[in-house]
Amino acid sequence: MKTLVYSRPYEMAIEERPYPQLKTGSDQVVIRIGAAGICGSDMHAFHGQDPRRQPGLVLGHELAGEIVESQSPRFKPGDRVTANPLITCGACEYCRQGRDNLCSDRHMVGMDWPGAFAEYMVIPARSVVPLPTGISVNHAALTEPAATVVHAMRLTQRALTQPLAETRALVIGGGAIGMLTVLVLRAWGCRHITLAETNALRAQAAERHTGCISINPLTTTLDESSYQVVIDAVGAAPTRQSAIQAVKPGGVIMHIGLQAWASEIDMRKITLGEITLLGTYTYNMDDFCLTLAMLEQGALGDLAWVETRPLSEGGQAFADLESQQVSAAKILLIP
Secondary structure (H helix, E strand, O other): OEEEEEEEOOEEEEEEOOOOOOOOOOOEEEEEEEEEEOOHHHHHHHOOOOOOOOOOEEOOOEEEEEEEEEOOOOOOOOOEEEEOOEEOOOOOHHHHOOOHHHOOOOEEEOOOEOOOOEOEEEEEHHHEEEOOOOOOHHHHOOHHHHHHHHHHHHHHHHHOOOOHHHOEEEEEOOOHHHHHHHHHHHHOOOOEEEEEOOOHHHHHHHHHHHOOEEEOOOOOOOOOOOEEEEEEOOOOHHHHHHHHHHEEEEEEEEEOOOOOOOOOOOHHHHHHOOOEEEEOOOOOHHHHHHHHHHHHHOOOOOOOOEEEEEHHHHHHHHHHHHHOOOOOOEEEEEO
16 A cells, blocks of 8 residues: 655655555554544654654555544444544543543654554554544544644633633634634634734735634734733744733643643733643543534535645645645545
8 A cells, every 4th residue: 555654854755555454352443544634743844854654654544534444343444533532541540531532552653663654554442432424534523633632722711710711812823723722712712812923825825714814923912911811822932922912810721732842931910820730641532522513514614725645645745834835724635
């Protein structure tokens, strides 16, 4: 089968790999991939900046497709599905609490498990979710990144002292997570949303498809201490500083992006302003299924800002995302 392989930093290559085999006695299924999205974490691997993703790996964990083989009574060939790429143990304290995203013995598709930038992929059936009849495979492939946002916004609401819909929100970064954050906020009633994005093409696309206000933080100073909610969808040292600068006393900063692993932050403002600084990691299965339902209902809009390309052109797609020559915040690869 054809696969797109991370061969070395800044290089993706099409390779022939063996068709995946089901493990004897397991509940695994084989999915024919219909669409797979390029994630920011795939870009980190492409840059050689993710030690968890080593050269030779088939990346990709945002997917939807069709069952072609099944050892599970829940699924049969021909079933349209998506999959939660977190493969969890189901037995640790976090899994028992329903916080399976923090599983102490988890695996991740496209990290330590062969990924979805391929014609076929094998995965345990417990990670597989059937598609509603009213959703396309391309839209279903966005369930994973959108679920990351839904989980983050549910955590944010829990930390707020007022409804999320009543807040003035700032989203830093207009990539896929930033775009989806604006759309989830809109779906949940938030009307005062500003997007900070330095790429003019992406900023224009965000305004066109979400109706938010966009500003370029390189040329426009963010309003200081003005937002009850700030979502850092980049996670670089400057964006962390901007988030703390922009949040109001008593507000919430949600840190989703992880471009840089460490940086200095203004702990004095966080402490004296009683600011809540939250981290988030992926989602649980409840978030995942809720997100799929939102996509099926059209709650996140028509998703016309998403671009599709053949898997065979995946290397160029990575290069175009790297050079920021595309307006699309999300590119789906189609085998």
